[in-house]
Amino acid sequence: MTNDVNWQNLRNQFPTLDKINYLNTCSLGLLSNQSKDALLTYIDTWTTQGASAWYSDWLEKTNSLKAEFAKLINASADEIAIMPSVSQAIAVISSCIDLGTDDEVVTSELDFPTIAHNFKARELKGQGKVKIVKSESMEYVDTDKFISQISEKTKLVATSRVYFLSGYINDYEKILKVARSNKALFFLDDYQATGQLPINVKDKDIDIMVSGGLKWLLGGSGIVYMYVKKELINQLEPSVTGWFSHKRQFEFDPHTIEFSDTAARFETGTPSISAVYPAEQGLKFINDTGVENIRHRTLHLTSLLINSLIELGFSLKVPEDLNNHASITMIECSNPPFVVEELKKAGIIVDSRPGCVRISPFFYNNESEIDHCVNVLSNLKNSDSSLF
Ligand SMILES: Cc1ncc(COP(=O)(O)O)c(C=O)c1O
Numbered sequence: 061m062t063n064d065v066n067w068q069n070l071r072n073q074f075p076t077l078d079k080i081n082y083l084n085t086c087s088l089g090l091l092s093n094q095s096k097d098a099l100l101t102y103i104d105t106w107t108t109q110g111a112s113a114w115y116s117d118w119l120e121k122t123n124s125l126k127a128e129f130a131k132l133i134n135a136s137a138d139e140i141a142i143m144p145s146v147s148q149a150i151a152v153i154s155s156c157i158d159l160g161t162d163d164e165v166v167t168s169e170l171d172f173p174t175i176a177h178n179f180k181a182r183e184l185k186g187q188g189k190v191k192i193v194k195s196e197s198m199e200y201v202d203t204d205k206f207i208s209q210i211s212e213k214t215k216l217v218a219t220s221r222v223y224f225l226s227g228y229i230n231d232y233e234k235i236l237k238v239a240r241s242n243k244a245l246f247f248l249d250d251y252q253a254t255g256q257l258p259i260n261v262k263d264k265d266i267d268i269m270v271s272g273g274l275k276w277l278l279g280g281s282g283i284v285y286m287y288v289k290k291e292l293i294n295q296l297e298p299s300v301t302g303w304f305s306h307k308r309q310f311e312f313d314p315h316t317i318e319f320s321d322t323a324a325r326f327e328t329g330t331p332s333i334s335a336v337y338p339a340e341q342g343l344k345f346i347n348d349t350g351v352e353n354i355r356h357r358t359l360h361l362t363s364l365l366i367n368s369l370i371e372l373g374f375s376l377k378v379p380e381d382l383n384n385h386a387s388i389t390m391i392e393c394s395n396p397p398f399v400v401e402e403l404k405k406a407g408i409i410v411d412s413r414p415g416c417v418r419i420s421p422f423f424y425n426n427e428s429e430i431d432h433c434v435n436v437l438s439n440l441k442n443s444d445s446s447l448f
Contacts, residue, residue, distance in 0.1 A: 065353050071424045081408040081429045086224065086252060086388045086420035089278040092345055095338035102337040118333045125336050128343040129285045134260040138322040141286045142331045146251060147174040149270045149286045152326045153247060154178050155300035157215050159188030164213045168193040168201040170223040172249055188215065199377045200228040207238045214244040221253035225413060226377050227388030233264060251275065256358055256387055258351040261287055276422070278342030282335030288323045302328035349423065357423040358387040361430055365389055365419060368434045372441065374448050377416065390416040394447055399440060406436045
């Protein structure tokens with residue numbers, strides 16, 4: 061069920077849209093007035109209080125940030141760790157897992173490479189092997205093929221809900237089930253999904269999930285959220301760690317390492333407080349709008365974009381059923397950087413990946429922005445048929 065939302069009112073909170081046609085949320089979500097005000101509040105607390113702001117405001121802010129993310133995914137705040145990046149999150153989780161020479165980690169060619177990199181580095185030290193499941197199409201990974209690589213040797217399975225290179229929605233639930241039956245941990249990279257597609261981590265019984273503020277959570281850079289399910293927290297002991305992981309961090313005792321019973325045990329050091337402020341407002345915006353509503357809206361805009369482009373003869377990497385597609389659309393192109401530059405000259409911001417122009421509208425965009433982008437692309441195609 062979706063509610064009536066006044067999309068124009070929400071759009072008015074993003075002043076960037078007064079100046080440019082912004083269709084690149086999968087790279088960076090826009091700054092809302094609320095996140096900007098929060099950033100200014102942070103500056104104010106720093107200016108007026110200096111270090112005492114830690115105790116009056118900042119530590120508490122990290123807790124309210126965790127609570128806001130927990131609300132979005134139906135978890136509890138104690139199950140959320142704040143990290144600086146997905147790379148750091150996977151490094152900490154990796155450090156919890158002993159890998160002998162025969163042990164394996166399974167991921168895919170379409171998952172964000174930082175995951176494979178971590179385990180490749182361990183492989184170089186004789187610690188386990190990484191199986192990277194291939195994608196024939198570079199659009200999606202065949203689920204049965206993925207599953208066939210999981211065995212009793214597998215210690216961790218890591219994949220994404222939405223592939224950053226194509227916008228395909230991965231059938232991760234089947235993969236999770238097979239990981240579970242082989243007693244492997246399941247790590248979901250949800251960076252390109254949380255905020256644009258609903259998720260309930262308890263319903264899906266996910267072990268570990270990461271997502272970040274940069275894109276669909278409208279929070280800017282510097283904050284990644286890692287959910288670790290309650291039952292797992294005490295079973296995982298990181299060796300990549302620090303004083304924020306300690307149960308009694310403010311005793312400053314170098315002789316013991318006693319991990320926190322909450323997901324804080326996966327945090328290492330001081331979080332970026334300047335990033336916490338806008339990140340919290342970004343999450344509030346998403347929670348207040350409702351992810352079901354957002355999905356409804358972005359599916360409408362994405363369908364408009366895709367149907368218009370197909371009608372004009374563009375080649376797209378999209379599934380037949382758009383219910384399996386998120387708001388990231390790839391248009392095949394012989395010279396993507398040129399097209400991105402030409403669109404920029406027309407006031408339209410998109411991005412490119414090898415062989416493709418990437419367009420990713422969000423709820424704050426509207427139909428006329430989609431039409432504008434389609435028209436400029438169509439003119440480029442008419443002026444040089446070798447481009448598309
Ligand atoms: C699916 C996915 N995972 C991870 C990342 C980024 O990882 P990190 O926070 O380590 O830079 C991105 C960013 O572009 C992404 O799209």
